[in-house]
Amino acid sequence: MQFKILKKDGFARTALLETKRGVIHTPAFMPVGTNGTVKAMTPEEVRDIGYEIILSNTYHLYLRPGHETIKEIGGIHRFINWQGPILTDSGGFQIYSLASLRKITSEGVEFRSHIDGSLHFISPERAIEIQIALGSDIMMVFDECVPYPAEKQYVEKSIKLTKDWAERCKNYFEKQRTNQSLFGIIQGGVYDDLREKSLEEIVKIGFDGYAIGGLSVGEPKEDMYRVVKNVTPLMPEDKPRYLMGVGDLIDVLHAVEHGIDMFDCVMPTRNARNGTLFTSRGRISIKRSEFKDDSTALDPECDCYTCRNYTKAFLRHLYMCREILSMRLNTIHNLYFYCKFFEKMRTAIAEGRFQDFKKEWLPVLEKNFS
Ligand SMILES: CNc1nc2cc3c(=O)[nH]c(N)nc3c(CCN)c2[nH]1
Ligand SMILES: [Zn+2]
Numbered sequence: 001m002q003f004k005i006l007k008k009d010g011f012a013r014t015a016l017l018e019t020k021r022g023v024i025h026t027p028a029f030m031p032v033g034t035n036g037t038v039k040a041m042t043p044e045e046v047r048d049i050g051y052e053i054i055l056s057n058t059y060h061l062y063l064r065p066g067h068e069t070i071k072e073i074g075g076i077h078r079f080i081n082w083q084g085p086i087l088t089d090s091g092g093f094q095i096y097s098l099a100s101l102r103k104i105t106s107e108g109v110e111f112r113s114h115i116d117g118s119l120h121f122i123s124p125e126r127a128i129e130i131q132i133a134l135g136s137d138i139m140m141v142f143d144e145c146v147p148y149p150a151e152k153q154y155v156e157k158s159i160k161l162t163k164d165w166a167e168r169c170k171n172y173f174e175k176q177r178t179n180q181s182l183f184g185i186i187q188g189g190v191y192d193d194l195r196e197k198s199l200e201e202i203v204k205i206g207f208d209g210y211a212i213g214g215l216s217v218g219e220p221k222e223d224m225y226r227v228v229k230n231v232t233p234l235m236p237e238d239k240p241r242y243l244m245g246v247g248d249l250i251d252v253l254h255a256v257e258h259g260i261d262m263f264d265c266v267m268p269t270r271n272a273r274n275g276t277l278f279t280s281r282g283r284i285s286i287k288r289s290e291f292k293d294d295s296t297a298l299d300p301e302c303d304c305y306t307c308r309n310y311t312k313a314f315l316r317h318l319y320m321c322r323e324i325l326s327m328r329l330n331t332i333h334n335l336y337f338y339c340k341f342f343e344k345m346r347t348a349i350a351e352g353r354f355q356d357f358k359k360e361w362l363p364v365l366e367k368n369f370s
Contacts, residue, residue, distance in 0.1 A: 001138075001181045001208050003240050011233055011259040011355040013090040014346045017240055019085045019137045021077070021177060022052060026240065026261035027252075027349075029342050030055040030087060031269065031335060035064070036080040038167035040271050040327040041335070043082040043291045046069065049304075049332070050339040050370040053085040053137075055264045056340040058130050063113050063120070075135030088136035090169075092143040092185070093213070093244070098364045104144060106161065124168040132178050141169040143185040155189040159198040162187045166205050177192075181208035183242060189214055190223040195231050209240035216245040225254050230251075232258040249278070249341055250365045253358050256345060263339035268338045278337045282367030284312075286330070304336035305329075316350060 002018040018145070019357050031038045031046055031122060033054045046054060054238075055081050056076060061067060065114075077083055092109075097202045099111035099120075108123030118128035122130075127142035143162045146155050164186050172184050184207035188195035202210065212231055215224045228243065235241050242262035252263055268278070275286045279299035286298075294312035306315070306329040318326035318352040 003238060005238070007350045009349045009354075010257065012256050012349045012354045013339045015261060017242075017261070019053075019181070021086075022139055024086045024262075025299045025346055027060060027342055027345060028262050029252075029338050030051060030262065031338075032057075032264055032266045033082075033086075034060050036061065036076065038331075038335070039273065040324075041269075041329045042104045043080065045332065046082075046335065047084065049336050050343065051084075051335070053087060054082060054147050055087045055089060056080070056134075056136065057091070057094055058088050058127060058134065059091035059098070061088075061134060062091070062130050063115055066129045070233075071133040071135070071341065077135065085137040087138040087183075088131050088134055089141065089244075090124055090131065090140040090142040090185075092127075092140075093145040095122070095146065096145050104161070106164065108165075108170050110141075112127065118122075123163040125172040126174045128182075130167050132173075132176055132180065134251050136180065138181045138183060138209070139173070141166045141184050141185055141207070143187060143213055145217065146187055146189050146214050146278070148189070148214075148217045149220075150189050151335070152191055152194070154191075155187070155191055155194050158189075159201070161195055163201040163205075166202055166207075170205055170207070182209050183207055183209040183240075185211045185213040185244070186212045186235075188231075189226075190219050190227060192227070192230055195227055196234065199231055199234055203236060207239070209242060209262075210235050211242040211244050213244050213245065216247050216251075216265075221251070224251065228255050231246050233276065234262055235259070248365075249338070250362065252341075253345075253361065253365075256357065259355065268334035269331055272334040273327045275326075275330065277315075277330055278334055278365075279369060280364065281363060282369040284354040284369040286312065288316075288321050297339070298333055302333065302337065302340075304323060304333050306333040308334075 026114045098114045102108040106240045124142040131139040173321035184202040188198040243260045247265045277284045291312040
């Protein structure tokens with residue numbers, strides 16, 4: 001995997017992340033395809049909007065249909081019909097946020113499936129074995145995503161576990177010699193000293209890229225911003241930096257400003273299904289009665305399929321009828337809005353205009369449509 005920085009603007013940077021299945025222009029957004037699908041979209045639609053990489057989840061695919069099934073079919077790219085790069089998260093977060101009856105020991109995590117209550121145990125080695133079977137291009141280490149709030153001594157113990165698990169993931173991965181990449185994950189909660197300790201330990205082990213985990217888990221925004229501001233510049237400059245689970249485009253702007261390259265979040269897709277749409281004039285809740293007879297496009301500045309062909313009145317009607325097409329048209333627009341935002345942001349960095357871009361967009365992103 002090659003990571004080539006093209007241009008810097010302060011700490012912000014644009015780069016090319018070259019994988020064997022294609023190039024990713026960073027800063028990049030990864031739509032979330034948890035069960036192997038970006039909900040309501042075909043892979044062709046995701047690709048035609050302009051996305052180069054999607055995220056999928058080890059936890060979900062291991063539980064259903066099973067990683068051996070996917071391997072027999074020909075791997076995750078064949079299974080979901082996405083030929084571009086795929087990043088798989090390791091399960092650390094999903095077990096913590098979805099499963100029940102979790103028992104965390106130094107060996108790994110015992111949990112009950114959120115689907116059928118069956119008992120499972122995943123160790124760091126198993127998390128890598130599953131990702132190798134899936135055949136994703138970028139794998140994540142198996143970590144403990146510390147909940148918020150958490151006592152400092154709990155976090156101190158947890159980063160030791162996350163470090164030991166990261167070492168075991170790398171050792172297991174190195175014995176398999178597959179041509180996949182492995183990213184490390186930095187934890188440490190909202191404690192600056194523990195964040196620096198975790199950073200040093202994970203970087204010392206050495207990975208193809210580094211993620212900041214343990215954020216966007218309910219902590220105050222100012223804590224997230226402080227951790228990103230303090231940790232990001234200390235991360236290896238020549239490797240991709242991935243802020244997990246982020247996020248709201250305001251948070252993306254703050255993170256890119258400090259040098260983050262990769263993002264993933266369910267916001268554009270989940271919000272679309274709930275009728276919350278992002279537009280160049282602020283956020284719109286399409287179900288509002290004010291749009292009942294509105295024959296104008298959702299966003300006059302947007303040239304996505306939805307904005308070119310439908311009115312707010314029809315999008316509201318579809319939502320009120322809970323039509324499947326509502327989810328599709330809303331998702332097309334929100335994903336398109338995110339993708340174009342990232343494209344414009346990359347251009348602004350390349351032209352040394354990131355600060356102007358941030359100043360121009362912050363008020364728009366904070367606004368509800370009036
Ligand atoms: C929505 N907020 C959020 N915070 C995360 C932290 C971790 C985290 O600390 N570790 C891992 N492995 N994944 C995380 C994820 C999942 C990313 N798709 C997070 N998502
Ligand atoms: Zn649109």
